[in-house]
Structure formats: C-alpha cells, structure tokens
Amino acid sequence: MSLRGHHPSTNVLVETASFLVVRLGVSYVALPADGVRGVLTREEAGSEQSVTAAGTVYQPVDLAQRLSVLADLSGLEMRTVLYSNGRSQGAICVEQVVGLTDVARKDCLPLPPQFQRDERNWFAGMMLYQDQLVLILNSSWALGELDDLVPASVGQAELMIAATPATVGGSC
C-alpha cells in the first residue's frame, strides 16, 4: 500500500521535492509525496466512509467539494489517497492519480498575487508537470487544520510573497 522506493524529503537543503499528482475534474493538484500513505482502488477502500490502514483511521476528505471543483468520482480511475502530515490524516478521493514526480524546488512557483482570497490557503504554489499546470496543495488546509484561518488579505499576501523566496521559485 505504501509507495515503495519513495523516501520522505524533509531536509530543507534538498533541491527537489516529490509530489503525487492527481486530477479532479479539469484541475491537476499535487500532494507532497512524503504524506502519502497509500493509494487504494474503490474495492480496496471499501464502502465505509473512513478507511482504516495499519491501525490508523483516515477520515474522508471531499477535496473536490472543498475546492468547488466538479469531479466525476464514479470512473474506473478514481482512487482514494491515504494522506497524513504527521498530525492529521485523511482519505482523499481523486478522479485519477496521474503520477509521482520530483520537482526542482526552483521550479515550484508561487500563486500569482492576483489570487487574493481563500485559494492562498488552499495552495502552496504551482508547477508544470507534463505540460500541465499543477496546483500544489497545502496539505494542512486539505486535512482541515486551517479551517478557522482568515484568508490572507491583499497586504498580507504581498508581505508573504515579499518575505519568502517563493517569488523566485521554491514554493515547495
């Protein structure tokens, strides 16, 4: 169930970051791969709402609904991604698992500052993968840890951008 051969990259000096790229409707989303605990088919996930694996209960996360994205989760390529960031866990249904990729941190770009509302909490940045624009998911938000967070205001967003190396890449 685990992604064999994948090793979590926690060292900030590491030049690349690993992502599991998934699709929800027309949106491509990247999940930091070090949080992926498994990828299940519909049959493997079972019919229960939550999924229990290796003694851990993964509560369902309706990412499509949270992002207000239209996704068809009835297809054969639908998968449930078991995800944990060490503090929270979730079973995330996606329309398709596109692939696993390593991205140079300099190629992780910040979300343009014109995006100014909740989406700044939803996404840590963006990148290109197989010629597709892929949005890098903020796993803390996806797992419900930032639900009470006030969206960054224009000024805050500008400060955040100015204060991080993200403006020259490195949003991951």
Place this chain on the structure above:
Amino acid sequence: MFSVGGVKLAARTEDVGGVSPWTESIPVPSRTPFVQAMLKRGNQVMPVYDLASRLGSPVQGDLLLCLEARHLDGPMAICIDADVPSLETVDAAAIRPNDREDIETLGTVTIGGKDVAIVAMQRLGRSRQDAVRS
C-alpha cells in the same frame, strides 16, 4: 482602444504588454472575484482577469484576442473581442475624470465622438477586492 462585449474601452499603451490570439485558459479553484483561471504560454503562466464577466458583457467574435495587462502585481491576461485593437493618440488634457464604480479607470476620453473609459490596467480588480473585503 479595444472592445469587450462590444463595449469600447481604452488602455494606456504603457499598461499593455501585448496583444495575441486567445488560447484556452486553465480553470483554477479560486474565490477571488474574476480571477479564476490562468493562461499558459510555453513555460510561462499568468492569471486571467475576466473583464467580460465583470462588465457583464460576453466577449464577441470567433477569434478572440488576449490583451496582456501590465498589472502592478504582475502580468495578467484579459480576453477581449476579436476586433483588433487600434492605436489612438489623445491629449492628456482631454482625459476627464469619471465616476464609474463598475471598473477601475483613469478617466474618460472622447474618441470618434464617443466617450471611452480608460481602464486602469495596473490596478484592475483592486477596488473590487477592497469592496468585497469591506
């Protein structure tokens, strides 16, 4: 001068990065009004500002165009009508203030007998953001 939904608008030439054929934009989950997509050109991506929706005037024509606005936050793509923009020279003294609240403008100028709003490309969307936030 360019048009969106048949409505003639103007922009300062220094606020426009270029005009090119419109290509399909990529929807981005977003709650920012009128900023809900991005445009990809090679390895470059830029946010799309949906000026047509803001004006309530769907763009017209088959071969739509992309106007690249030099926004203060970075380049921004705007889908405009298929009518090829024209270059007009106006006297700065002829620009009059207006009280439009539906869009950020630098004022109004009369061109060809018609009043045309000059869109403030550099701060497009900012007053809307402020209004939404307050």
